[in-house]
Amino acid sequence: MTQDDELLTEMYRRMYLIRVFEERAIELQRKGEIPGALHTSLNQEATVVGATLALRHDDYMTGNHRSHGHPIGKGAKVDRLMAELMGKRTGVCQGRGGSMHLADFSVGSLGESGIIASGVPVALGAGISAQVRGTDQVCLTFFGDGASNAGAIHESMNMAAIWKVPVVFFCENNQWAVTTPIAKSTSVVDIAQRASAYGFPGVVVDGQDPVEVFTATTEAVERARRGEGPTLVEAKTYRILEHAEGLPIPSKYREEAEIDVWRLRDPLPAFAKRLTGEGILTEEQVTEIAREVVLEVDAAIDFARSSEFPSADSIFDGLYSNPIIPLARLR
Amino acid sequence: MTQDDELLTEMYRRMYLIRVFEERAIELQRKGEIPGALHTSLNQEATVVGATLALRHDDYMTGNHRSHGHPIGKGAKVDRLMAELMGKRTGVCQGRGGSMHLADFSVGSLGESGIIASGVPVALGAGISAQVRGTDQVCLTFFGDGASNAGAIHESMNMAAIWKVPVVFFCENNQWAVTTPIAKSTSVVDIAQRASAYGFPGVVVDGQDPVEVFTATTEAVERARRGEGPTLVEAKTYRILEHAEGLPIPSKYREEAEIDVWRLRDPLPAFAKRLTGEGILTEEQVTEIAREVVLEVDAAIDFARSSEFPSADSIFDGLYSNPIIPLARLR
Amino acid sequence: MATTLTETAHTSATDRKGRRLTYLRAIRDAQSEELSNDPNVVMLGEDVETGMFGTSGGLRDEFGPVRVRDTPISELGFCGAAVGMAMTGLRPIVDLTIATFTYVAFDAIVSQAAKSGYMFGAQAKVPVVYRAAMFYGGGDAAHHSDRPYATFMTVPGLKIIVPSSPYDAMGLLKSAVRDDDPVLCFEDKNLWGVRETLPDEEFFVPLGQAAIKREGSDVTIVAIAGAVRLALQAAEKLNGEGISAEVIDPRSLVPLDWPTIFESVAKTGRLVIADPASRTCSAASEIAATVTEELFGQLKHAPVRVTTPDVQIPFSPPLERTLYPDPTRIAEAARRTIR
């Protein structure tokens, strides 16, 4: 295998890992093993992995409520992610974060945010930090189409532009923000167009094509690393399931036909076909990857299930690094 | 006099009124008769009046900390404005607002805001209100070059665009935000360019030419009134004095030469010359306007001086419309 | 997020006769009535047209997208816009969905909504209602679990309601919409499913009028929002032990009905405050401090606060579960004031 082929294989593997992780997480949520709401990256795997694989291991990343795919894409171990979703002590955030707030600092994942757009300024800061400390790290930040209308993003883009901060603004445009279609909330057809207000490049890519996403993001990352400043990458993708598991929407807000169109554009079979078609992987290898991934997720679930919940006396741990002893904790 | 000539004469008169009002206010502030800091519109009179005269009497307006010129431009009586600056009971805000928070609802001035950019969403709301109530009112909102980088403006512009709200976003680009030059804080050369991120027009005008400002703003107002949505108008002007009276800046942050260039572009003598040159006003009429304006401001100062301060028992008035009686007011 | 609670069909004052309505539904119907009553009442917020949690279901179809309007995710912008709307004749109800999203809009709520009426010398009225649900206890973690009414109580110029029942939700919210001042309405998600039969005729609950939910003579328990039913359970327990607890729900935190609380404490000499918010600078602290100042000589024991400790809310249910006031802790506090 060439290096490129290895990369493409890894791309497929991570996409598949997200797919299986998310599907299993949904099952577990329905069974009550995962508490709270669950926002999955299903059908957005090509977008997520194309973007994250463009980053170096020591590059940074921040994300949003749709938070599982991002750290997986960045290389986080799924066992501690799954344990986190179950609220276990061995979870990557010791059970304190849960589905919307995954973070794995060991792979540069500085945290997902349940507050729309509020992780974007954090990414700007990580980029500034790299500049100040004189490293060549880059920070990529994921946000949605809905988030693009939040003020925090405007402020961050302007600052990134004036200081040429090594940040990639990555918009996962899945066409909907809960029940609001992009056309209803957003004054431009392409969110990438917003970059024109800051004088840096904005590019639109097909979010179902991991290679196209990877190529555009790599260019953005390299530009950032060269000190030339930010890029806005917009990947057009689609959310097929409801906004979140555990949040049925009371009324119909989109056409089945629209969903059907996108069902045909599932990135996983398409990419598998391309890899086998181009002779990069055999059918057997594809099956083998699937088998390995399923084992990996099974093991993660076992790990999570067999882990303990955090102990009640750990409640205050991490609230402060230099702890304050509360006078009357529970009265 | 033709109607146009009358308009031009009124334009000059209001510009001159702002000029004299501000100069006298500075004197009074130095003498201690006006408390607090004072942000004047000196040298920005053409911008302010060109913009406000484009509005109808019943149109709305919101503004910012540099707040005296706007209501004067909109037609507010200067006596109650001056009384407000002195903190008197007869002040337009009963002495509660002061220099940064003038408002004269009787002329559509919905209030200036001391918090940068926070009056801009308020203007959006006034525009929506006109739509909902089925009037054809328009709202214009003033903000500075520095303010253009605040998130509130991004959010407001997007919403104004998607709902075609009758709002005019009016940027008084006086090149500086306190000690920060626009090039240092802002990722584009022309703030008007930001409109491209929302799909509505952005225009740049010479802020020292009241007619150019008026023409462009009128077009924006008419467009808004026709239901076609917002426009961003950027007027290039300049602040010659310090950011505020009573706020000397500890170190030098701009070149005298830069200031000198703009001193030559004082809008008042230039406009007077044009009006006399075009035969719209005689020299005598110009002098007469000046005389009248000075009398008007003198009278306003007399009114303000002879007014009483608010009484201590009025402290809670207006905090709530349906008052809450505090249990222990002053303990 | 609980959703089986969602109901979308419309019930008006006239056709809710005898039906037991949920808290959620009471909120929806209150808004429906106010939209019907006054053409200047409008609703805005993210996904209000679909009516996600059930508080606006069907309203868009009835009142149209001009009056019931989906917004982009721009809380600062649309909360500020609501002030402009309110100052020019409308009476907006802003649905912020979840209480932590108020933080994004904090400047609009504080610098514009709370201050404009005063700052402009009473030229402006700001009749706006900001609604937000308090999610807590459901594994929603730190970004979706705050109960920030005390944060806003530090801001003069705002009014704050905390309905603890369908009746109060409808009655307080309708009063809030007709109030000429900015009102924050914090809705307790743990009460969404609670049902109650509401009066057939239109009704209002005035701001600043506490409800004595249970009379008693040994100890006063002031309870806020979701803690009211927990306090009632505690009172029931205490009753079995021969302790007679009076339970008071202030219903609005600003204005706060001091006379009712004082009268009760003057009678019982003992005060417990059950407040699901975190402890420091809480509504509970305010009530404790004020009652002590006013009634020191009549107190038989120090007022005791039962609150959530000062910690962010952890995701893990076993950790989260222990944090909030519950009937056991409330009863224990009441006993402590007596022993």
Next chain:
Amino acid sequence: MATTLTETAHTSATDRKGRRLTYLRAIRDAQSEELSNDPNVVMLGEDVETGMFGTSGGLRDEFGPVRVRDTPISELGFCGAAVGMAMTGLRPIVDLTIATFTYVAFDAIVSQAAKSGYMFGAQAKVPVVYRAAMFYGGGDAAHHSDRPYATFMTVPGLKIIVPSSPYDAMGLLKSAVRDDDPVLCFEDKNLWGVRETLPDEEFFVPLGQAAIKREGSDVTIVAIAGAVRLALQAAEKLNGEGISAEVIDPRSLVPLDWPTIFESVAKTGRLVIADPASRTCSAASEIAATVTEELFGQLKHAPVRVTTPDVQIPFSPPLERTLYPDPTRIAEAARRTIR
């Protein structure tokens, strides 16, 4: 805005020998020392390169524009950015200039700075300092006159310092910069011109350690920020009347030095809290409620809060002047606890 106070030349620990420095200058020098001490310390904020109020004058020239950086007017963005900086090895000091501007950045401070350390299971440390001056009493009106430390005290995860002297300003701020948690520093503008001779050698004031500013035996006065010197004046007055007041400055509100306060109240049996913030849910309320809970049996009188009433700050000086705690009101409150 007072500006004759502004000093721009640099003074380091070694060359301030014996000089009386202003509060403003102490802040500036604290930052200068910390910038010198650790290359990861950086400063950002609007116009910090020029050093408007005098707290950063000259620092840009000494440490360069990468470490001392002017920002656009984008408080939400740069306060959030500071969290990203802090989580990746820097120790940012963010100058928000005036306390009301924190509202624009509220979400970044609460949702990111206060919550990240906890939410990410202690993977993250967030060593950021947000500084803001409290303007009040100077005719700056409602948009520039808040004293919002209690607003932030409702948020677990933040630490809060309120220096009342040049010594504390320098010592607390230096500790804050070295603290691994987010710290809000509220600087009282009315103290900008206060001068004090500082120790020749480097020093720190730890967070959570109150200062007993004056010993006394009849009544404890806990005073916050600018109210400390007013409380000392009140104590002086009271002394003339034969009343011995102990004055305590908590110096940090989170953490709060309860033992020192308890010990004093246990001795005096009487407590007055002088707090320039508005009354409801104030630091004063918290102190009153907690002391009552802990020391009820030893209290000879209810704790009395001397605060600003719950009103927005009017511009007109004669109106504004009456609002804040002053030595007369503080002394009167102390007398009330004794009579």
